[in-house]
Amino acid sequence: xxxxxxxxxxxxxxxxxxxxxxxxxxxxxxxxxxxxxxxxxxxxxxxxxxxxxxxxxxxxxxxxxxxxxxxxxxxxxxxxxxxxxxxxxxxxxxxxxxxxxxxxxxxxxxxxxxx
Amino acid sequence: xxxxxxxxxxxxxxxxxxxxxxxxxxxxxxxxxxxxxxxxxxxxxxxxxxxxxxxxxxxxxxxxxxxxxxxxxxxxxxxxxxxxxxxxxxxxxxxxxxxxxxxxxxxxxxxx
Numbered sequence: 001x002x003x004x005x006x007x008x009x010x011x012x013x014x015x016x017x018x019x020x021x022x023x024x025x026x027x028x029x030x031x032x033x034x035x036x037x038x039x040x041x042x043x044x045x046x047x048x049x050x051x052x053x054x055x056x057x058x059x060x061x062x063x064x065x066x067x068x069x070x071x072x073x074x075x076x077x078x079x080x081x082x083x084x085x086x087x088x089x090x091x092x093x094x095x096x097x098x099x100x101x102x103x104x105x106x107x108x109x110x111x112x113x114x115x
Numbered sequence: 116x117x118x119x120x121x122x123x124x125x126x127x128x129x130x131x132x133x134x135x136x137x138x139x140x141x142x143x144x145x146x147x148x149x150x151x152x153x154x155x156x157x158x159x160x161x162x163x164x165x166x167x168x169x170x171x172x173x174x175x176x177x178x179x180x181x182x183x184x185x186x187x188x189x190x191x192x193x194x195x196x197x198x199x200x201x202x203x204x205x206x207x208x209x210x211x212x213x214x215x216x217x218x219x220x221x222x223x224x225x226x227x
Contacts, residue, residue, distance in 0.1 A: 043217055
């Protein structure tokens with residue numbers, strides 16, 4: 001149980017385009033999802049907390065107009081990287097708050113490369 | 116002082132060894148503790164989850180929490196090459212922020 005999927009698993013795009021990443025909880029409902037990014041050999045960096053039906057809460061230094069988050073249902077949150085630039089290239093990972101309430105279950109991640 | 120400190124390693128052990136991974140934390144409000152395993156280019160996988168001080172065992176893995184000294188450990192018995200990964204400790208507080216606080220991760224290599 002507690003499986004989280006992400007799509008796509010990797011994406012290459014040109015600078016200036018927008019990219020949407022989907023995060024789904026497959027076998028449980030998640031009122032809260034989280035979006036992280038991870039640079040090589042570094043730990044997870046929380047970008048934002050997404051609550052179903054309300055606006056996301058962004059961490060300090062994360063541009064909310066650049067990283068648009070939509071949590072429209074109890075099983076789906078999306079992250080859209082708008083006008084992507086090479087410095088946005090990273091590994092983006094979502095997680096969903098588990099049925100137990102405190103744990104987070106992670107998706108497999110999406111590798112983004114902006115050319 | 117960072118909220119969660121974890122030695123990044125790298126840690127290299129022979130197959131069959133007992134591995135000890137450790138974290139310390141500074142905030143007494145932290146009440147639940149987790150260990151995640153992350154393989155290269157994958158999302159973290161939840162290994163262990165515990166609330167209380169003491170030991171929790173699951174197969175070859177034992178999570179140990181000492182709230183009095185703010186110290187958490189993960190022990191891996193009979194380590195296997197497939198255990199080679201980065202291990203992250205995480206903690207959070209009940210009734211507080213929903214965010215987890217992660218250690219930086221310890222990279223483990225188990226050599227056959």
